[in-house]
Structure formats: C-alpha cells, structure tokens
Amino acid sequence: MNSTKIRRLLEIIPGFLSWGVIFFLIVLSAWQPAVCAVAIIVFDFYWIIRTLYLTTLLVMAHRRLFKERSRNWLKECQELEPQGSWLKFYHLVIFPVYKESPAILKASLEAIKNSNYPNDNLVVVVAFEERNRDCRANAKDLEDKFKGEFFGYLSTFHPNGLPGETPTKGANATFAAKAAKEFFDRKKIPYENIIVSCFDADTCVEKGYFSCLTHHFLTTPKPHQASYQPIPVYNNNIWYAPSFARLVELTASFCQLIESMRLEKFVTFSSHSMSFKTLVDIDYWPVNMISDDSVIYWKAFLFFKGNYRVVPLYITVSMDVAYSTNFFKTILLQYKQKRRWAWGVENFPFLVNGFLGEKDIPLFTKIRRSYHLLESHVTWAIWAVIIILMPTLPIILGGSFFAQTSAVGYNLPRITGLLFNFTAVASLIWIFLSRTTLPPRPRDVKWHKNILMLVEWIIVPFIVLILGSTPALDAQTRLMLGRYMVFETTEKKRK
Amino acid sequence: MLSEQRIRAVLYYLSVLIFILGLPSILSSVLGYKFSRRTLSFTKTGLVVIKTQPSGANVYLDNALLNDKTPATIAELLPGTYHLKIELEKHYPWASNVAIEAGKATRLEKIILFPVRPNIRQLNKEKFSAFWLDEEKAEIYYAGEDNAIYRSDFEGNNYERIATFLQIDPAPVKFVASPDRKKIAYFNKHKIGITYLDAYSGQPFFSQQFVLDYPSGVLFNIFWHSDSYHLVLLANRAVEVLEAKPEAVPIALATLNKKNPSCSYDLHNDTLYFIDSQRAADGNMYDNLYKLELNSRTTLQQLMKMQTHE
Incomplete structure (x- = not known):
C-alpha cells in the first residue's frame, strides 16, 4: 500500500x-x-x-498557577545567572495576522512592550497576509507606534498561493520566521539564543511572561527539545461575552490546565513558545495544515525521535472570547472555532504516518x-x-x-x-x-x-x-x- | 512538579481501583442481582414499583412494615409471590398478591386509595331541575326551577343567574350549550327551546327565547353544529337539521328505519355517527353504523337551501 x-x-x-x-x-x-x-x-x-x-x-x-503567580521570574533569572548571561537570550514573537484589526494588535503589542523583560532583547514580527488589501496600511499604523520600542520590529507580508502552501496560519508564521531568521543572521545572533513565541493576534502576555519563559528555558534539561506552553485564558473581553461563549472558553482554559498536569499527553495549543533553533531544524511550522499549533509539536517529536516534550508554564496569556453581534452568529462563530480546534484530528494521520517510517522511536511510545x-x-x-x-x-x-x-x-x-x-x-x-x-x-x-x-x-x-x-x-x-x-x-x- | 506527578499517579490508580470495585456493584444493582454472603453467590432478583394516589401510604410486604412510604420501589426481591398491603389513614387499604419475576420490574402505579368518608359537598345554592358541565371552562350550568339558567365554578362558587328560558311541558330531557357558549338548547319529545345567554342583563331577551314545535316525530337527541347556529336533530324516523331561529323548519337529511337509534356527534369534525337498520340481501334487517358528515358549512347551507326549495 x-x-x-x-x-x-x-x-x-x-x-x-x-x-x-x-x-x-x-x-x-x-x-x-x-x-x-x-x-x-x-x-x-x-x-x-x-x-x-x-x-x-x-x-x-x-493551585500551582496561583502559587507561581507571586513569583518574580525576572529576579529569579538574575539569581540563576548573576553575571547576566541570561540576557544573551532573545525573544522572537510572531503574530500571524489576517483580518484582525490593528486595535486588537495594539493591545497585544502594548502588553509585550510593558513586560518586565528588557525590550532590547525582544524582536516582534507582525506577519500580515498580502491577500488582505488593508495589510500595508495596518502595518504602517502599527510601525508608527511600535517600530522603535524593541530590538527589532518587522512587518512581513505573506504572498498568497506560494507553491506547496494552503492558506493557513502556519504558512504565514513560517514566512515570518524565515524573515526573522534573515534578521538574526544579519545581527549574527545564534539561533540557540533565540526563543520564539507564536501568538494569536489577540494574545496579551502577563508582565513576567518572557522572564518566566527564560527561567524555564534555563532550568529545563535539553531546553531545545521542549515547547513551552502558557495557560491560555480568555479574559480580554470575558465580562462582555455572552454566557455560552464565556463558558466554552472557560472550559477550554480549564482543559488546558488539566492537560498541564498530564505531561505525557501534553501537546502545544494556540499561543506557545519554543527554541528558534529547533524551529529552523524541523523546517518551521507546516504550511499546508490548519492545526499548526499542535502539528509543530509532533514535527519536533518525530525529529527528536520521541525525545521532545511540552513544559507547562504556570503563567497566563490572555486572549479574546470569540463572539459576534447576535446569539446565532455567536453560536456559528463558536461552532466554527471549535470545529477548527477539533480539526486537530488531522494530527493522527500525520503522526502515525511519521511513526511508520521511523525506526528509532520505541514501538511502545508509538x-x-x-x-x-x-x-x-x-x-x-x-x-x-x-x-x-x-x-x-x-x-x-x-x-x-x-x-x-x-x-x-x-x-x-x-x-x-x-x-x-x-x-x-x-x-x-x-x-x-x-x-x-x-x-x-x-x-x-x-x-x-x-x-x-x-x-x-x-x-x-x-x-x-x-x-x-x-x-x-x-x-x-x-x-x-x-x-x-x-x-x-x-x-x-x-x- | 515531581511530587505533583506522584500525587497524580496515586489518584490515577485510585480512580482505576474505584472503577474496578464500583462497577460490579453498580451493574449487579442495575441488573437486579443480589449477592448472598452466606452462599457467596449472586441471585437474580426482581423489583416492584408502587405509586399510590394519594401518596405517603405505608407499605407492608408479607405483613412486615417497610421504611419507605409510597411512592416506593422495593428492589432485590427474590422471585416468588409476595403479599403486598398498602395502608393510609382514613383510606380503605389496598392489598394484593404480587408475583415477582427475576430481572423484571412489576409496576403497580395505578393504585387509588379511596377515602373512608368520601368528600361529598353540596354545590347548588338554589333548587334546580338539571345541570351540565362545561369542562373546557370549568363551569357548572344549572337549569333552575324558576326557569332561569345559573352558572358556578366547579366548587359551586361564583354562583350567578345568567339567563331565563321558556318553560316547556313536559320538562326538558336535556340541556345543550352551543359551542360558542352563547345559546342553550333544550328539548322534550315534541318541543325544542332555545335561549340566548348573552341576551340577559338588560337586553330585551324575550325576543331571543323561543320554543319550536316538533310535531312530526319523537326527538331523541339534539346536537349543536360547530357553527353554533344549526342544530342536528335525531328523531325516531329521521336525522334532521334546524336553524336556531324562531319559526325555523327542520330539514330531513336522512330517513331512518330504526325507531330508537343510538348516536354520537363528533363536534370537532361535525360528523354524526348513528346506528340504523337496513335490510340485507338475505331479507333480514341488520344494524349498521353510519357516518353523516356535516363538516362543510357551505355544503350544509346548500343542502338546506335545496331542501327548502323542494
């Protein structure tokens, strides 16, 4: 066959x-x-x-989330490496964008700007889709406000219909990551020192997110063989969202919290972070699959012969509850979003197909x-x-x-x-x-x-x-x- | 994190243990199996479901009082016959032998415990000669001996006089309210009286009370058509229809062989069902059930017009 x-x-x-x-x-x-x-x-x-x-x-x-909320991650990074060598780590943040308004992105970028990690170690890429006619105007709008705020700020425009691609978020993120790679090459920053985060446009990080991420990267054995998963919450507009939309997203947050305890089953979901070196090694996100957030984990899992894991970060990233102007539109919107999440079932043929040609992964693990x-x-x-x-x-x-x-x-x-x-x-x-x-x-x-x-x-x-x-x-x-x-x-x- | 994973492992195995230990007891309970500690074996049992009206009655199984009062379910009964007795104070007890089969639920859900002293109350406030119920509106109508119509609710409250009617002799056999509740028809063998209820209270109602003679036959029953204007008459030799107006003349819709036909009227479909005798091919007379549809108002009116011209 x-x-x-x-x-x-x-x-x-x-x-x-x-x-x-x-x-x-x-x-x-x-x-x-x-x-x-x-x-x-x-x-x-x-x-x-x-x-x-x-x-x-x-x-x-x-309990763990609330316990770790009081930790000063920046201070702990400093204590971990008093010489300041932790500052060699750069954070690349990619926001793949299609139709999201600049207002949504401004809040997300503002949250990054206000994080306690030095902005000189942050590189932001806002990855627009060229098929959105307003993309260049939106890019200009955001550049005017944020261009000088970080070590690097890039706007990329993903062309429509590149060979081998389907119009997915992963294709856009990959295009942006390749542009970022050129940027880091020019700056002669080794990939080992870059941690990449791929965020949805509405993702607002907590003040200590990048410090927490750096701390975990420093303390995790084989840090390049791990993805780092924050807890997604949907607090940006939760007080305004309709009941059922709010409940669905609350349940999604709780499921993610539960999964963070089941390490052997834990898979990346939505906004997450990983080593840029690993991302380059595994040839970036898939460019023809919808569930890029979880497929990237399985790509790395196959690449490292099963020696790849997800490290939970007990820190939240806040996103939007998806809702619309009326009840039925919101139901439809939620339905489509959950169907897209459930489309993660495409990981099963991807994974098993990957396992079939792989001899170094133990059969039991497979x-x-x-x-x-x-x-x-x-x-x-x-x-x-x-x-x-x-x-x-x-x-x-x-x-x-x-x-x-x-x-x-x-x-x-x-x-x-x-x-x-x-x-x-x-x-x-x-x-x-x-x-x-x-x-x-x-x-x-x-x-x-x-x-x-x-x-x-x-x-x-x-x-x-x-x-x-x-x-x-x-x-x-x-x-x-x-x-x-x-x-x-x-x-x-x-x- | 490590200790959390240990706790998680303990919880996981505890959950597996609860599942393994709990499932047999749940399934045996669902399937009706009872474990005997003495013989260390499972026996299939049955159950009985008891519901009474009113509830709260004591249940005796083989003369032993159970803790549960009705409604009650007695489970894990070994197959066999049990004597069941249900008692409630001031009510007649109910008792029966009940056969219990393995794996079966015996349902005794229609037990009515009748009171020892039935709750009988007088409802009428005045003397009356007849009454009838309007179940839809939960009202009772009374034909008073003073030739007046009264009305009350089902408890006899809000008793009020709502109309008068012209006396006929002998006294009416039956009173029938029209579907729109605005008229009442009453009859004896040779007379039909009609009175308009909404004509009372200040209106010159005498003009809307009238009596029609029916000399040609003997009336057995009358029904209101759903239009509340026509009356369907069942007499000893004919089915006829009559407009509810003074000096109206009945129109024969069908002639009957039977002198005293039984009948029923479906008001929803305006259809009369009646029994009549017909001679069969063997020369004998047999009773048959007939259906006469009067459901189209136009058809009814055309029929009446046609027959009037004739």
Missing part, C-alpha cells in the same frame, strides 16, 4: 470509530436494549470517575502516543452524545416491554441520572475556580453579571453537546470523507 493510501486510511479511522460507536449503540438499543443499557451505564460510571479525577488535577494545576491522540479525539466527539442523548434510546427504541417490565429498563434512567448528578459536584468546583480566574469587573458592567456568571453553568449540558461533540464529529466526518477544511480566522470583538 502506498503512503497516500495509508494516509487516507488513517484519515478515515477517527470518524469511522466515532460514528461506529454511535451507530452501534443506536442499533444495540433497538436490538439488545439491556446490553446497550449496561454499556451506557459502564461508560457513564467511567466518565464520572474520569471527571472527578480530572477535576482533582484541575484543582492541583489551579502505540501509546497514537492511542492517546486517537482516544482523545474520539472521546471528544462521542462522550456528550453517550452521556446526554443515549440513556433515553434503549427506552425509546427497546420497546415498551423493555421499558415497562425489565429491571434494567426501570433502573437505566435512574442510575444514569444519579451518575450524571455526580458531575454536579465537579461543576461546583469548576464554578468556584472560574470565579478566581476572572479579571476585575469593568466599571461599565453591572454587578448582577456576577450572579449570571454563576447561574449560567446550568447550560453546560447544552454547550457540551452543541459546541463539544457536534463540531468534533463534523471535523472527523470531513476528514473521513476527504473534504478538507480551509483555514478561517475567528472574528474577535471587544467593547
């Missing part, structure tokens, strides 16, 4: 498994409702245990990482369907005899309801933690929004179904059918 066919087969697997489980349970609920009921109860019980376990990890990660990736995407697509929709199916399709007279038929809705209530315990913890990560309430936001932000958690089951499972199933189905997604930027809106 040639590599194209293998890759196509691998693309089919996640969607096939997800739909297979759903269809199997539907058929089973009509054919053998008692067996289906048992399967649902087993899954429900597994899910409750898993939720409680992950919530404990969330609490641990949250199986384990492939399984984790596949399992996480399949579970993403089906868990809400099984927990929320499936318990009623054996009752509906299993016939009145099963529903009315069998002990399993009587017990099914009661047991699943009881197990589902256990998630309420986890929800209370999540609600409490969500309060602690919020920025202060803006003056123009009324106090009763606080109450709304507590009550809104009731809609979580609806959200996990509509904006959890459905976009994931959509993405997997598209990949399965070979209807590949094209990159779409998410509209960012601030009051």
Whole structure:
C-alpha cells in the first residue's frame, strides 16, 4: 500500500470509530436494549470517575498557577545567572495576522512592550497576509507606534498561493520566521539564543511572561527539545461575552490546565513558545495544515525521535472570547472555532504516518502516543452524545416491554441520572475556580453579571453537546470523507 | 512538579481501583442481582414499583412494615409471590398478591386509595331541575326551577343567574350549550327551546327565547353544529337539521328505519355517527353504523337551501 493510501486510511479511522460507536449503540438499543443499557451505564460510571479525577488535577494545576503567580521570574533569572548571561537570550514573537484589526494588535503589542523583560532583547514580527488589501496600511499604523520600542520590529507580508502552501496560519508564521531568521543572521545572533513565541493576534502576555519563559528555558534539561506552553485564558473581553461563549472558553482554559498536569499527553495549543533553533531544524511550522499549533509539536517529536516534550508554564496569556453581534452568529462563530480546534484530528494521520517510517522511536511510545491522540479525539466527539442523548434510546427504541417490565429498563434512567448528578459536584468546583480566574469587573458592567456568571453553568449540558461533540464529529466526518477544511480566522470583538 | 506527578499517579490508580470495585456493584444493582454472603453467590432478583394516589401510604410486604412510604420501589426481591398491603389513614387499604419475576420490574402505579368518608359537598345554592358541565371552562350550568339558567365554578362558587328560558311541558330531557357558549338548547319529545345567554342583563331577551314545535316525530337527541347556529336533530324516523331561529323548519337529511337509534356527534369534525337498520340481501334487517358528515358549512347551507326549495 502506498503512503497516500495509508494516509487516507488513517484519515478515515477517527470518524469511522466515532460514528461506529454511535451507530452501534443506536442499533444495540433497538436490538439488545439491556446490553446497550449496561454499556451506557459502564461508560457513564467511567466518565464520572474520569471527571472527578480530572477535576482533582484541575484543582492541583489551579493551585500551582496561583502559587507561581507571586513569583518574580525576572529576579529569579538574575539569581540563576548573576553575571547576566541570561540576557544573551532573545525573544522572537510572531503574530500571524489576517483580518484582525490593528486595535486588537495594539493591545497585544502594548502588553509585550510593558513586560518586565528588557525590550532590547525582544524582536516582534507582525506577519500580515498580502491577500488582505488593508495589510500595508495596518502595518504602517502599527510601525508608527511600535517600530522603535524593541530590538527589532518587522512587518512581513505573506504572498498568497506560494507553491506547496494552503492558506493557513502556519504558512504565514513560517514566512515570518524565515524573515526573522534573515534578521538574526544579519545581527549574527545564534539561533540557540533565540526563543520564539507564536501568538494569536489577540494574545496579551502577563508582565513576567518572557522572564518566566527564560527561567524555564534555563532550568529545563535539553531546553531545545521542549515547547513551552502558557495557560491560555480568555479574559480580554470575558465580562462582555455572552454566557455560552464565556463558558466554552472557560472550559477550554480549564482543559488546558488539566492537560498541564498530564505531561505525557501534553501537546502545544494556540499561543506557545519554543527554541528558534529547533524551529529552523524541523523546517518551521507546516504550511499546508490548519492545526499548526499542535502539528509543530509532533514535527519536533518525530525529529527528536520521541525525545521532545511540552513544559507547562504556570503563567497566563490572555486572549479574546470569540463572539459576534447576535446569539446565532455567536453560536456559528463558536461552532466554527471549535470545529477548527477539533480539526486537530488531522494530527493522527500525520503522526502515525511519521511513526511508520521511523525506526528509532520505541514501538511502545508509538502505540501509546497514537492511542492517546486517537482516544482523545474520539472521546471528544462521542462522550456528550453517550452521556446526554443515549440513556433515553434503549427506552425509546427497546420497546415498551423493555421499558415497562425489565429491571434494567426501570433502573437505566435512574442510575444514569444519579451518575450524571455526580458531575454536579465537579461543576461546583469548576464554578468556584472560574470565579478566581476572572479579571476585575469593568466599571461599565453591572454587578448582577456576577450572579449570571454563576447561574449560567446550568447550560453546560447544552454547550457540551452543541459546541463539544457536534463540531468534533463534523471535523472527523470531513476528514473521513476527504473534504478538507480551509483555514478561517475567528472574528474577535471587544467593547 | 515531581511530587505533583506522584500525587497524580496515586489518584490515577485510585480512580482505576474505584472503577474496578464500583462497577460490579453498580451493574449487579442495575441488573437486579443480589449477592448472598452466606452462599457467596449472586441471585437474580426482581423489583416492584408502587405509586399510590394519594401518596405517603405505608407499605407492608408479607405483613412486615417497610421504611419507605409510597411512592416506593422495593428492589432485590427474590422471585416468588409476595403479599403486598398498602395502608393510609382514613383510606380503605389496598392489598394484593404480587408475583415477582427475576430481572423484571412489576409496576403497580395505578393504585387509588379511596377515602373512608368520601368528600361529598353540596354545590347548588338554589333548587334546580338539571345541570351540565362545561369542562373546557370549568363551569357548572344549572337549569333552575324558576326557569332561569345559573352558572358556578366547579366548587359551586361564583354562583350567578345568567339567563331565563321558556318553560316547556313536559320538562326538558336535556340541556345543550352551543359551542360558542352563547345559546342553550333544550328539548322534550315534541318541543325544542332555545335561549340566548348573552341576551340577559338588560337586553330585551324575550325576543331571543323561543320554543319550536316538533310535531312530526319523537326527538331523541339534539346536537349543536360547530357553527353554533344549526342544530342536528335525531328523531325516531329521521336525522334532521334546524336553524336556531324562531319559526325555523327542520330539514330531513336522512330517513331512518330504526325507531330508537343510538348516536354520537363528533363536534370537532361535525360528523354524526348513528346506528340504523337496513335490510340485507338475505331479507333480514341488520344494524349498521353510519357516518353523516356535516363538516362543510357551505355544503350544509346548500343542502338546506335545496331542501327548502323542494
């Protein structure tokens, strides 16, 4: 079988498994409702245990985040290398931009300017897409304000339709990184001393972000064989966003916190940092894949024969909650964004294909990482369907005899309801933690929004179904059918 | 971080342990299995679901009082027959033998515990000769002995006089309110009276109360058409239709062989269902069920116009 066919087969697997489980349970609920009921109860019980376990990890990660918030990373860098040799490290920050307004970028650049790391060690590249007609005017606008603020400030304009490329963020970021490489070559700065961060346009860093990153780079063994992942929060406009959009992003932040505790599964997501040397060695971000943020990790993982990891940074980078002018537009926007995230399932064929030609990575590692990736995407697509929709199916399709007279038929809705209530315990913890990560309430936001932000958690089951499972199933189905997604930027809106 | 990873590992294995230990007990409970410590074996059991009206009754299983009151579910019952008794103070007890099958749920969800002293109350405030219910509006109508129509709610409250009606002799067999609740028709064998309810309270209502003679046959039943203007009459030899106006003449829609036909009127579809006898090919008379559709107002009016000209 040639590599194209293998890759196509691998693309089919996640969607096939997800739909297979759903269809199997539907058929089973009509054919053998008692067996289906048992399967649902087993899954429900597994899910409750898993939720409680992950919530404990969330609490641990949250505690760590708050503990490290008080650390003075700049001071610790100075203490680590009193001679000041840590200042040899330059930070390259790339902002791939397409339709985002200069106002969004100004806030992000302002946050970098105000960080406590010396600006003389910062190089910023704002990477515009040439297909946006306003790009040069926007670049000029930003250059006028920020050109002299850093050691280097570059505006790049990624031409449309370069050979081998599809219009993705990764293609733009790669073009920008190559321009930055020329800049560093001219300045004769070795790549080993450069740490690159690829940020979404709306990413606002904390004051100590680059100091924290430098400290971790200095203290991590084999620092070039690691990516550095901050905790993304969506605080820029969280007080103004609609309830469900806010909840979705809060949940995304919490999932990232949980993942930071599961180091063997931790993969880069959204805004992240890594060694520039490694980036050059692995030939930059992929130029034809949408999920560049996670594929870059797998590229490095394959390049270093499995000896590559993600180091969590317990410091936040703040981004925008995606929302639009009305309810339905916001639902659609969120749906498209989550579908793009779920398109990360394209990593599975990429990774397994990479593993097939690789002999230096142990088989156990190959199986384990492939399984984790596949399992996480399949579970993403089906868990809400099984927990929320499936318990009623054996009752509906299993016939009145099963529903009315069998002990399993009587017990099914009661047991699943009881197990589902256990998630309420986890929800209370999540609600409490969500309060602690919020920025202060803006003056123009009324106090009763606080109450709304507590009550809104009731809609979580609806959200996990509509904006959890459905976009994931959509993405997997598209990949399965070979209807590949094209990159779409998410509209960012601030009051 | 290392210690966190250790804690995480402990939590992970603890979760696995809880899953492994908890799952059998959950599944055995769901499937109705009961573990016997004495024999160290699982036995498949059944359960009984009890719901009573009213709730809160004591449940006795084989004469032993259970802690739960109704609604109650008694699970893990070994297959067999049990004597179940349900008691609630001031109510008649309910008792029955219940057969429990392994893996089955026996549902006793329609138990009504009737009070020992039924709650009977007088609702009328005046003497009356007939009454009928308007379930849709939750009202009771009374035909008073003073030839007046009264109305109250289902508790007998808000009792008020709403109209009068002309007396017919002998007394009316039945009162029927029109679907729009503006008219009431009443009848005996040879007379039909109609009174307009909204004509009361200051209006010259006497002009809107009238009695129509029906000398040609014997009336068994009358129904309002959904237009609240036509009356469908079922007499001993004919199905007829009549406009609710003074001096109206009934129009025969069908002649009947049966002298005392039973019937039912579907107001929603304006259809009359009635039984009539017809002679079959073997020469014998047989009862058949017939359906007469009166659902098109135009058709009804055309029919009446046509028959009037005839």
